[in-house]
Amino acid sequence: MSPMRIFHVHGTQVSESAQLPEQLPAQGFVWISCARPAFEAAQGDIQVLLQKLCGMALVDLHVSDLLNPHLPSAFDSTSQYDLLVFRRLARSTPQAEAAPQRPPLHAPVKRSGPSILRRIDTSPVGFAVFDRVLLTVHPSDCAVRDAYASRLLTAGQADARSPVLTTPNAANSPDGRSTGARGVPASPADMMLRIVSQMVDGFLELRRELSHQLDHWQTELLSPRSRFNNWAALLEARLSLHQLDEICEDQRASVQEWIDALASWPSAVSAPDERERELLRVRSRDVLEHIERVVSHVHRLEHNAEAAVQMHFSAQGHRTNDIMRTLTALTAIFLPLNLIAGIFGMNFEFIPFLHLQNGFWWALGAMVSIASLLGALFWRKRYLARTGSL
Numbered sequence: 001m002s003p004m005r006i007f008h009v010h011g012t013q014v015s016e017s018a019q020l021p022e023q024l025p026a027q028g029f030v031w032i033s034c035a036r037p038a039f040e041a042a043q044g045d046i047q048v049l050l051q052k053l054c055g056m057a058l059v060d061l062h063v064s065d066l067l068n069p070h071l072p073s074a075f076d077s078t079s080q081y082d083l084l085v086f087r088r089l090a091r092s093t094p095q096a097e098a099a100p101q102r103p104p105l106h107a108p109v110k111r112s113g114p115s116i117l118r119r120i121d122t123s124p125v126g127f128a129v130f131d132r133v134l135l136t137v138h139p140s141d142c143a144v145r146d147a148y149a150s151r152l153l154t155a156g157q158a159d160a161r162s163p164v165l166t167t168p169n170a171a172n173s174p175d176g177r178s179t180g181a182r183g184v185p186a187s188p189a190d191m192m193l194r195i196v197s198q199m200v201d202g203f204l205e206l207r208r209e210l211s212h213q214l215d216h217w218q219t220e221l222l223s224p225r226s227r228f229n230n231w232a233a234l235l236e237a238r239l240s241l242h243q244l245d246e247i248c249e250d251q252r253a254s255v256q257e258w259i260d261a262l263a264s265w266p267s268a269v270s271a272p273d274e275r276e277r278e279l280l281r282v283r284s285r286d287v288l289e290h291i292e293r294v295v296s297h298v299h300r301l302e303h304n305a306e307a308a309v310q311m312h313f314s315a316q317g318h319r320t321n322d323i324m325r326t327l328t329a330l331t332a333i334f335l336p337l338n339l340i341a342g343i344f345g346m347n348f349e350f351i352p353f354l355h356l357q358n359g360f361w362w363a364l365g366a367m368v369s370i371a372s373l374l375g376a377l378f379w380r381k382r383y384l385a386r387t388g389s390l
Contacts, residue, residue, distance in 0.1 A: 002142075003038035005149060007031040010190070012184045014156025016149075020045070023051050029132040029163055029188050033145055039137045040067055046135070054130045056080040063359045066126040066137040073124070073250035075257040082129045084192065084258055087122040088144055088199040089206060106317070122247055125199070127192045134188035144202070148195050155184050186276055189262075194285045196255070203248070207297045213237070214305055221312040228312065234305070241302050248295045255291060259284045329383040333374045337367045 006017045010028030021030055030053070032046070039046065047057040058066075062083050065071055076083045125142065128135040138145045185191035214237065220228045262284060268274035344351065344363060353359040378384050 003035040004042070005033045005145075007033070007149070007152065009152075009184060012156060014152050014184060016153065020049055021053070024132055025234065029134065030135070031134045031188070031191060033136045033149070035140050035142070036067065036069065036137055037140060043067075046167075050128075050130070050133065050135070052134055054080060054125065054126055058083075058128060058135075060222050062128070066128070069123060069139070071124050073247070073254040075254040075261070077261050082127075082189075082258065082261060083125040083359045084129070084196070084254060085124050085250060086127070086196050086199060086254065087124050088142070089122055089202045125195075127195075129188050129192050132188065134191050136192075144195065144199055148198055152184065186279070189280055190276075190283065193280065193287060197283070197287050197290065200251075200287060200294070203244075203294045204290065206244075207294055207301075210237075210241070210301060211297075214301055214308075218304065218308040222315060234309070238305055239303070241305065245295065245298045245302070248291055248298060252288065252295060254286045255284065259288065278322045323384055329378040333378070336370045336374070340367055340370075 008015045008017060008021070008025055008028060008030055010025065013028075020032070024030065034042070034046070043063060047063075051057040056078070058081075059078065062076065065083065065085055067075075071085050073087050074085045110119060122143075123139040124143070125139070126135075126137040136145070185194055217228075217230070217237070220230070259281070262277075262280060265277070268277050276342055324327070340363060344354065353362060357364070375384070
């Protein structure tokens with residue numbers, strides 16, 4: 001995996017370069033994608049390059065934000081560029097993101113329970129959006145960057161072979177760009193939104209897997225024939241859902257700030273620019289809607305998990321009440337029998353029926369009759385009935 005990749009996007013054409021550009025191309029824009037250690041090592045050269053290409057380098061505070069592997073999702077803007085930090089899902093075995101010369105500041109959090117919980121670990125991706133330059137700073141193991149780069153190159157090659165977009169007018173027209181467009185972005189802001197949308201899709205996939213896992217736990221919690229003992233994993237899942245909720249809330253706030261900043265841009269001077277601006281607004285709202293779907297589903301999962309735990313303890317209490325009711329009924333049945341046995345076991349010399357030849361059988365018959373009557377009475381009142389649903 002290359003620590004730095006440079007792409008030139010012009011209309012529907014995409015080319016990759018191994019060297020930083022000396023100047024902006026005549027048309028299109030440049031995407032500079034860096035791994036965080038590579039950006040830290042070459043930040044001086046990149047700052048000089050941005051000053052040369054865009055007329056402004058990154059603010060020192062923004063450089064610190066791009067280098068911070070623990071920064072939450074956030075948005076900020078200047079007169080020359082916008083900065084968006086968006087947290088994406090890390091791999092199941094995240095690697096350290098610090099430079100090799102120094103140890104990582106924080107070790108990865110080891111989560112217990114199913115592997116799905118370990119996928120909630122996230123790391124930030126930074127986007128510096130200039131007019132014709134997009135600078136992105138990724139973690140060292142960012143599969144999202146490479147996956148999108150492969151799609152971008154494939155889309156550029158497909159559009160280059162398409163007969164509809166071979167003419168210059170079709171490539172430069174707004175309709176032509178949006179046709180090839182499903183794969184090739186029209187501007188740095190459009191590319192940024194496409195990458196962010198791909199990150200949000202990862203959260204949507206995680207949402208479905210979490211639903212399946214929680215549904216399995218709910219079934220175990222409410223099953224009368226199973227003893228649920230996976231409380232540590234369930235607690236970890238609830239904590240992970242809270243963490244995912246906080247991450248998505250930060251993402252939603254940052255994207256909303258981007259939409260507000262997009263609304264404050266100067267009015268477009270031409271119809272193609274206005275169409276491109278409208279496409280940015282549509283794509284931004286689509287990303288925000290996807291994030292809100294994740295947030296809504298996370299809230300529903302939290303509520304379902306809490307409801308399942310409460311129903312589990314309610315069912316356990318109901319089973320305990322059934323057991324106590326049965327034991328109480330049995331105690332009530334044997335209480336008269338103990339009373340009879342106690343009376344005839346007294347150490348008095350003269351007790352009625354004590355010296356009769358058939359006294360034992362009369363006492364035994366009376367005890368059986370009393371036990372039978374009480375048993376029938378309690379069964380009729382369902383004190384001894386078994387609740388099949390529990």
